[in-house]
Amino acid sequence: MxxxxxxxxxxxxxxxxxxxxxxxxxxxxxxxxxxxxxxxxxxxxxxxxNLAARHLASKRSLTIGLVLNDLHNPFFPEVADGVHAAATEAGYHVLMNSGYLRGALEREAVESFIDLGVDGVLLAGARISASDLEQLAARVPVTVIGRHLRSTSVDTVNNDDLAGGRLATEHLIDLGHRRIVHIDGGQGAGSSQRRSGYSTAMRDHGLEPEVISAQFTEEAGLRAGRRLAGRAQPPEAIFVANDLAAVGVLGGLADHGLRVPDDLSVVGYDNTSLAGIHHISLTSVDQDRQTMGRLAVDVLLERIGGGRRGAVHHVIAPSLVRRATSAPR
Amino acid sequence: MxxxxxxxxxxxxxxxxxxxxxxxxxxxxxxxxxxxxxxxxxxxxxxxxNLAARHLASKRSLTIGLVLNDLHNPFFPEVADGVHAAATEAGYHVLMNSGYLRGALEREAVESFIDLGVDGVLLAGARISASDLEQLAARVPVTVIGRHLRSTSVDTVNNDDLAGGRLATEHLIDLGHRRIVHIDGGQGAGSSQRRSGYSTAMRDHGLEPEVISAQFTEEAGLRAGRRLAGRAQPPEAIFVANDLAAVGVLGGLADHGLRVPDDLSVVGYDNTSLAGIHHISLTSVDQDRQTMGRLAVDVLLERIGGGRRGAVHHVIAPSLVRRATSAPR
DNA sequence: ATCGGCTCTGACAGCGCTGTCAAGTGCTGT
DNA sequence: ACAGCACTTGACAGCGCTGTCAGAGCCGAT
Missing domain, CATH: 1.10.260.40 (lambda repressor-like DNA-binding domains)
Structure with missing residues (x-):
C-alpha cells in the first residue's frame, strides 16, 4: 500500500x-x-x-505560488483563472494561498511558499509594504498584480487606473451630467490614480471635482451614498472607486428613495461579477483580470527563466461596460 | 546569496x-x-x-491541501477562512487550489497535492465522482465539505439541507403565504435534500408543493423568475435553492414590475455575501461555513492522526437569516 | 569518589529523486 | 569483421533534512 x-x-x-x-x-x-x-x-x-524529492534534487519545482489578498473580493478569482490557465500551459503548477486581508498573513503565505521551494511568487492585491516586497524579491522572483510599484526588482501588472478614472468620468460627462461626485477608495490599490483620472477629466471639461473619501467596502459606499442622498441637492452622477462600494452607494440612495438611473447615474470600477448581476446591472470600468493574470505569469516565468534583470511594469488599458445604472441626464 | x-x-x-x-x-x-x-x-x-527536505525525511509535511471547487462562488471563501484558522491553530499549513468548476481539474489538483506530499486533502464542493473519491481516500485522508456521501472511507461535513429547506418553507408559511413555489438547484450539491425539505414542509401544512427545475446559477434564476412573474397569478412566495439563483429571480421579477416583498416574498439559501448586500438584502438560510471549515479540519486531522478507521459524517444545523425580501402576506 | 541525569556530539542510514559519466549492449552500414 | 551510432546500465555523489544511537562531558547528589 x-x-x-x-x-x-x-x-x-x-x-x-x-x-x-x-x-x-x-x-x-x-x-x-x-x-x-x-x-x-x-x-x-x-x-x-515524488515532487519533494524531485525538487530537492533538481533545485526547481515547476511550481509557482499565488497569494490572493482577499478571497471574498470577486476581483481575485478571475485573476486566478488567468494565472492558472497560463501556468498550466507553461507546464507549471499553481499553489494558492490567501492573505485573508492581513499583510502579516500574506507575508506568512509567501514565506511558506518559499520554504516549499516554489520557483516564483505572484501576489495579487498585495498589502505587504513596498520595502518588504523588495526584500522578498531578493530571495525569489516576485510579480505583483494590481498594485503600482516603482521597483527595479519586482515586476508589476496593472490596469491603467488613471485612464479608467477618466473613462468613467467622461462617460458621465458625455451623458450630460455636470455635478459629478467621486467616492474614492482611500488607501486601496489604484485608488489615488482613479481619483486623479476623475479630477483631471472634470477639470478638462471645466467642471469642479468633488471627492468624498471612503474605502473599497460596501459599508463605506453605503454611508457615502446615504450622505449624498440626504443633501438638499444631490449630485447628478456618482463615480465610485470600486464595484463593492458602488453597490453600497446604490443601497444608500435607495434608502432615501432616489432612483437610479432616473434621478442620478452611478458608475463603478472593476466590473466584478457583482456588477453583472441583472438585479444590480452596474455600469463599471472593466480591467481584463484574466489577461492580467496571464501576463503576470509570463512576466514571472521570464524572470524565473533568468532572461531579465530589470523590472517590467505592464499597464493594460481598461474599458467601460455600460449597464443600467448610467443614463442621460 | x-x-x-x-x-x-x-x-x-x-x-x-x-x-x-x-x-x-x-x-x-x-x-x-x-x-x-x-x-x-x-x-x-x-x-x-527546507520543507521539501524535511518532508522527504520525515514522511509528513504538516500541510493539508484544500481544493475549492469554484473560486467565484462566495460560498467557498468562507469555508476557506474556517479551514485556515483551524489548521493554523493546529500547526498545519494550508495549500489551496481550485477545481475551476471542472471535475478533471479537481482531480488534477488533488493529485498534485498528493505528489507534494500533503498529509490530507479537503475538498469543498467536490465534483469528483463518489467512486473516484473512494479511490483517493485509499491513498490519502480525505474530507469532503458540502456534499452528502455515504462512504466508509471519506469523511464529510455538511449542513442539514433537509432541515434548511424546511426552515425556509416554514418561514414563508408562517408569514401567511400559501402558494409557495420552489425553484430548485438541479443536480447541485444539497439540491435534492432542500427540495424534499420544502415538499415535506408544504405537505405537513396541507399545501401543494410546486417545484420549478433550475440550477445554482443567476441565469437559471432569472429565467425562472421571469416565467413565474409572467403568470396570470404569480405565487405568493418563492423559495430558491441558492442565493445566486435567488438574486436572478429578483431580477426576473423586477423585469415584470413585481415588487419584493410587497407583491411576493423570496427566500434564498447559503446566506452568501450577496444576500447581505444592502441593496439586495435577501432572506436566506445560513449554513455556518466557517464552522464547517473548522470541523472539516478537525475531522481530517483526526484521521491523519490515525485515531480512526470508520468514516464520520457531520451535519450541522442551518439557521434562517431574515432580511428584506420576505414579509407577511 | 562514584553514580546517575542531563545535554550535547558525531556518525550513519536513509527519504526519492537528479544529474553525470564511463562503460557497456546491440544493431547498422560498409 | 569492424567502426559508429543509438540506447541502456550501474554507480556515485548529492539535495537538506530526520531519526536513532553510542558515547562524551559535565553537573549535582550520594
Whole structure:
C-alpha cells in the first residue's frame, strides 16, 4: 500500500532506474519502445514522481505560488483563472494561498511558499509594504498584480487606473451630467490614480471635482451614498472607486428613495461579477483580470527563466461596460 | 546569496547540526541556553527549514491541501477562512487550489497535492465522482465539505439541507403565504435534500408543493423568475435553492414590475455575501461555513492522526437569516 | 569518589529523486 | 569483421533534512 518509487517502476518495466528517470524528465535520448514500457509500468503501478524529492534534487519545482489578498473580493478569482490557465500551459503548477486581508498573513503565505521551494511568487492585491516586497524579491522572483510599484526588482501588472478614472468620468460627462461626485477608495490599490483620472477629466471639461473619501467596502459606499442622498441637492452622477462600494452607494440612495438611473447615474470600477448581476446591472470600468493574470505569469516565468534583470511594469488599458445604472441626464 | 542550511546555522551557533535539528523540531531535550543560541543564529542567517527536505525525511509535511471547487462562488471563501484558522491553530499549513468548476481539474489538483506530499486533502464542493473519491481516500485522508456521501472511507461535513429547506418553507408559511413555489438547484450539491425539505414542509401544512427545475446559477434564476412573474397569478412566495439563483429571480421579477416583498416574498439559501448586500438584502438560510471549515479540519486531522478507521459524517444545523425580501402576506 | 541525569556530539542510514559519466549492449552500414 | 551510432546500465555523489544511537562531558547528589 506504500507509494511506488522509481525503483519499483524500473523493476516492473525490466529496465534500469536511470532510464525511468530519463523518461520521467522527458528526455529525448530514450527509445520509443522503452518509453512506452516505462510509462505503462508507471501507469499500472500508479506511480507518480515524488515532487519533494524531485525538487530537492533538481533545485526547481515547476511550481509557482499565488497569494490572493482577499478571497471574498470577486476581483481575485478571475485573476486566478488567468494565472492558472497560463501556468498550466507553461507546464507549471499553481499553489494558492490567501492573505485573508492581513499583510502579516500574506507575508506568512509567501514565506511558506518559499520554504516549499516554489520557483516564483505572484501576489495579487498585495498589502505587504513596498520595502518588504523588495526584500522578498531578493530571495525569489516576485510579480505583483494590481498594485503600482516603482521597483527595479519586482515586476508589476496593472490596469491603467488613471485612464479608467477618466473613462468613467467622461462617460458621465458625455451623458450630460455636470455635478459629478467621486467616492474614492482611500488607501486601496489604484485608488489615488482613479481619483486623479476623475479630477483631471472634470477639470478638462471645466467642471469642479468633488471627492468624498471612503474605502473599497460596501459599508463605506453605503454611508457615502446615504450622505449624498440626504443633501438638499444631490449630485447628478456618482463615480465610485470600486464595484463593492458602488453597490453600497446604490443601497444608500435607495434608502432615501432616489432612483437610479432616473434621478442620478452611478458608475463603478472593476466590473466584478457583482456588477453583472441583472438585479444590480452596474455600469463599471472593466480591467481584463484574466489577461492580467496571464501576463503576470509570463512576466514571472521570464524572470524565473533568468532572461531579465530589470523590472517590467505592464499597464493594460481598461474599458467601460455600460449597464443600467448610467443614463442621460 | 544561497539559502542557509542547518549546517550553516550549527556553525554560526557553535553547536552541532543534530542539536539544531532538535531545536527546529521543538524537542524538549535541549537546554534553554542552547535553544536560544540556535534560534538567534537561525534568525540572523534568515534560516528557514527546507520543507521539501524535511518532508522527504520525515514522511509528513504538516500541510493539508484544500481544493475549492469554484473560486467565484462566495460560498467557498468562507469555508476557506474556517479551514485556515483551524489548521493554523493546529500547526498545519494550508495549500489551496481550485477545481475551476471542472471535475478533471479537481482531480488534477488533488493529485498534485498528493505528489507534494500533503498529509490530507479537503475538498469543498467536490465534483469528483463518489467512486473516484473512494479511490483517493485509499491513498490519502480525505474530507469532503458540502456534499452528502455515504462512504466508509471519506469523511464529510455538511449542513442539514433537509432541515434548511424546511426552515425556509416554514418561514414563508408562517408569514401567511400559501402558494409557495420552489425553484430548485438541479443536480447541485444539497439540491435534492432542500427540495424534499420544502415538499415535506408544504405537505405537513396541507399545501401543494410546486417545484420549478433550475440550477445554482443567476441565469437559471432569472429565467425562472421571469416565467413565474409572467403568470396570470404569480405565487405568493418563492423559495430558491441558492442565493445566486435567488438574486436572478429578483431580477426576473423586477423585469415584470413585481415588487419584493410587497407583491411576493423570496427566500434564498447559503446566506452568501450577496444576500447581505444592502441593496439586495435577501432572506436566506445560513449554513455556518466557517464552522464547517473548522470541523472539516478537525475531522481530517483526526484521521491523519490515525485515531480512526470508520468514516464520520457531520451535519450541522442551518439557521434562517431574515432580511428584506420576505414579509407577511 | 562514584553514580546517575542531563545535554550535547558525531556518525550513519536513509527519504526519492537528479544529474553525470564511463562503460557497456546491440544493431547498422560498409 | 569492424567502426559508429543509438540506447541502456550501474554507480556515485548529492539535495537538506530526520531519526536513532553510542558515547562524551559535565553537573549535582550520594
Amino acid at each position: 506504500t507509494k511506488p518509487t522509481m525503483e519499483d517502476v524500473a523493476r516492473a518495466a525490466g529496465l534500469s532506474r536511470a532510464l525511468v528517470s530519463l523518461v520521467m524528465r522527458g528526455s529525448d535520448k530514450v527509445s520509443d519502445a522503452s518509453r512506452e514500457r516505462v510509462l505503462a509500468a508507471a501507469a499500472e503501478l500508479g506511480y507518480r514522481p | 544561497t539559502k542557509p542550511t542547518m549546517e550553516d546555522v550549527a556553525r554560526a551557533a557553535g553547536l552541532s547540526r543534530a542539536l539544531v535539528s532538535l531545536v527546529m523540531r521543538g524537542s524538549d531535550k535541549v537546554s534553554d541556553a542552547s535553544r536560544e543560541r540556535v534560534l538567534a543564529a537561525a534568525a540572523e542567517l534568515g534560516y528557514r527549514p
